Amino acid sequence: MTASPGAVAGGIDDALSAAARSSTPGAAHARHLNAAGASLPSTAVLDAVIGHLRLEAKIGGYEAAEAARPNTESAYALVAALLGGRTEDVALTESATVSWQRAVDALRLGPGDRVVATASTYVSSALNLFELRRRHGVVIDVVGTDETGAVDLAGLRAALRAPAALVTAAHVPTSSGLVEPVAEIGAIAREAGVPFLLDATQSVGQLPLDVAALGCTLLVGTGRKFLRAPRGTGLLWVDPSLGLRPLAPDVRGAVWMEDDSYVLAPGARRFETWEHAHALRLGLVAALAELQAAGPDRVYAHIASLGSLARTGLAEVPGVRVVDPPAAGGGIVTFVREGEPPADTVRALRGHGLHVTSVPASHGRWDLSRRGLPAVVRASVHLYNTPDDITALTAALHP
Ligand SMILES: Cc1ncc(COP(=O)(O)O)c(C=O)c1O
Known part of the structure; x- marks a missing residue:
C-alpha cells in the first residue's frame, strides 16, 4: 500500500473494526460507504x-x-x-x-x-x-x-x-x-x-x-x-x-x-x-x-488504509476513472464510470446494497468545474467498514 497524505501508521485494524460493527446497528443493513455524507452512529450514540x-x-x-x-x-x-x-x-x-x-x-x-x-x-x-x-x-x-x-x-x-x-x-x-x-x-x-x-x-x-x-x-x-x-x-x-x-x-x-x-x-x-x-x-x-x-490514531489509520485500498482497487476496474488528485489521502475516494452520470452510478450501487453518494460541481465549483467534472461519485469509509466492503464495491462496478 502506498503512503498517502494523511495516512498514519497502523493500517487496517480488524479487531477495532469488528467491535465497531457489532456496536453499529446500521452496519448489518448495507455496506455504508458514505461517512463523508453522514456516518453510521453507534448504539451508544x-x-x-x-x-x-x-x-x-x-x-x-x-x-x-x-x-x-x-x-x-x-x-x-x-x-x-x-x-x-x-x-x-x-x-x-x-x-x-x-x-x-x-x-x-x-x-x-x-x-x-x-x-x-x-x-x-x-x-x-x-x-x-x-x-x-x-x-x-x-x-x-x-x-x-x-x-x-x-x-x-x-x-x-x-x-x-x-x-x-x-x-x-x-x-x-x-x-x-x-x-x-x-x-x-x-x-x-x-x-x-x-x-x-x-x-x-x-x-x-x-x-x-x-x-x-x-x-x-x-x-x-x-x-x-x-x-x-x-x-x-x-x-x-x-x-x-x-x-x-x-x-x-x-x-x-x-x-x-x-x-x-x-x-x-x-x-x-x-x-x-x-x-x-x-x-x-x-x-x-x-x-x-x-x-x-478507541484511540483516534487507530481509527485514523484504519480509515486511511481502507481509503488507500479503495483508490487502488477502483483504479483497476475497467471503465472506472478515479478522479482524486495526486494529493489525495484519507477515507474519501471519488470516481466516475465512463458514459454514466454519477447519480446513476449511485443508484446502480444502491441496488447492490452499497451506499455511496454523488457530488455535483455546484457543491464545489472552484474544484470540480475547474477540473471539467460535472459531478463525481464519492465513496467514503469509516471504522465499521472492512476490506470486504471495498471488494464488494469494485465487484459491483465491474462491467
Ligand atoms: C468541506 C465541507 N465543509 C462544510 C460542509 C458543511 O457542513 P454542514 O452541513 O455541517 O454545515 C461540508 C458538508 O458536506 C463539507 O463537505
Missing part, C-alpha cells in the same frame, strides 16, 4: 439521544437539561482534546456552516477586505463570501492548485503579499479525497499575520488535528461525518487572541446588565445560542467518548 428525549418527555426539558449538565459540559473537553486546543475556546453549534457563519460574521469584513480562499472551499462557505461581496464589497481571491491538486503554496504566498483579512481552506473538500497541506497554509498565513479559518468538516474524526501545529486561528467542523455524532451537531474553535465578538450574541453568549449594557461570556461560548438540542449534544458526547476510547 443512539441510546444517548433517545434516552435524553425520553427523559425530557418524562420530567421536562429544563429538568432533563439540569440532570444531564455534567455530561453535556464534557463535550468541550472532548472536542478540545481532539483538536489540541483549550476547552474554553470551543463552541458547540448545529453544523459546520453555522460555525462558519458565526466566525466570519465576527470578523466584520468590510469594503475591500480580501478573503484568500483555496479551490477546496465548500459551496456554503463560497455562497456566504459571495453575499459578503455583494453587500459589503468584500474581495474574494481564489488561489490555484499545483500539479498534485493541492493549493499552490507559492501562489498563496504571493496572494498574501497584498493585505488580506482572511485565509480559508477546507482540510479535505466535499468533492475529492484531497488533503490540503494545512500546516503549510497555516504557516504562510501566520507569517503574513492573517487569520486562517480551517474548514475541518471532512477531516475531524478521520485525520489528526492540532490547532497549534496547524497554525489556524478559527476551525469549524461537523458532528455527523467522521465523528459519528448525530446530524445537527457542529463545532467551532476560536483562537482567543483574535478577540472576536459575535455579530448577534444571545442569552447564552452574553449577560444583560442593569444599565442596558451587556457583557460577553468569556471564551468561545459567546458564539453559542441558548436553545439547542440537548439530546443531540449528548449524542455528540457519546461519539467523542467512543473515539477517544
Whole structure:
C-alpha cells in the first residue's frame, strides 16, 4: 500500500473494526460507504439521544437539561482534546456552516477586505463570501492548485503579499479525497499575520488535528461525518487572541446588565445560542467518548488504509476513472464510470446494497468545474467498514 497524505501508521485494524460493527446497528443493513455524507452512529450514540428525549418527555426539558449538565459540559473537553486546543475556546453549534457563519460574521469584513480562499472551499462557505461581496464589497481571491491538486503554496504566498483579512481552506473538500497541506497554509498565513479559518468538516474524526501545529486561528467542523455524532451537531474553535465578538450574541453568549449594557461570556461560548438540542449534544458526547476510547490514531489509520485500498482497487476496474488528485489521502475516494452520470452510478450501487453518494460541481465549483467534472461519485469509509466492503464495491462496478 502506498503512503498517502494523511495516512498514519497502523493500517487496517480488524479487531477495532469488528467491535465497531457489532456496536453499529446500521452496519448489518448495507455496506455504508458514505461517512463523508453522514456516518453510521453507534448504539451508544443512539441510546444517548433517545434516552435524553425520553427523559425530557418524562420530567421536562429544563429538568432533563439540569440532570444531564455534567455530561453535556464534557463535550468541550472532548472536542478540545481532539483538536489540541483549550476547552474554553470551543463552541458547540448545529453544523459546520453555522460555525462558519458565526466566525466570519465576527470578523466584520468590510469594503475591500480580501478573503484568500483555496479551490477546496465548500459551496456554503463560497455562497456566504459571495453575499459578503455583494453587500459589503468584500474581495474574494481564489488561489490555484499545483500539479498534485493541492493549493499552490507559492501562489498563496504571493496572494498574501497584498493585505488580506482572511485565509480559508477546507482540510479535505466535499468533492475529492484531497488533503490540503494545512500546516503549510497555516504557516504562510501566520507569517503574513492573517487569520486562517480551517474548514475541518471532512477531516475531524478521520485525520489528526492540532490547532497549534496547524497554525489556524478559527476551525469549524461537523458532528455527523467522521465523528459519528448525530446530524445537527457542529463545532467551532476560536483562537482567543483574535478577540472576536459575535455579530448577534444571545442569552447564552452574553449577560444583560442593569444599565442596558451587556457583557460577553468569556471564551468561545459567546458564539453559542441558548436553545439547542440537548439530546443531540449528548449524542455528540457519546461519539467523542467512543473515539477517544478507541484511540483516534487507530481509527485514523484504519480509515486511511481502507481509503488507500479503495483508490487502488477502483483504479483497476475497467471503465472506472478515479478522479482524486495526486494529493489525495484519507477515507474519501471519488470516481466516475465512463458514459454514466454519477447519480446513476449511485443508484446502480444502491441496488447492490452499497451506499455511496454523488457530488455535483455546484457543491464545489472552484474544484470540480475547474477540473471539467460535472459531478463525481464519492465513496467514503469509516471504522465499521472492512476490506470486504471495498471488494464488494469494485465487484459491483465491474462491467
Ligand atoms: C468541506 C465541507 N465543509 C462544510 C460542509 C458543511 O457542513 P454542514 O452541513 O455541517 O454545515 C461540508 C458538508 O458536506 C463539507 O463537505
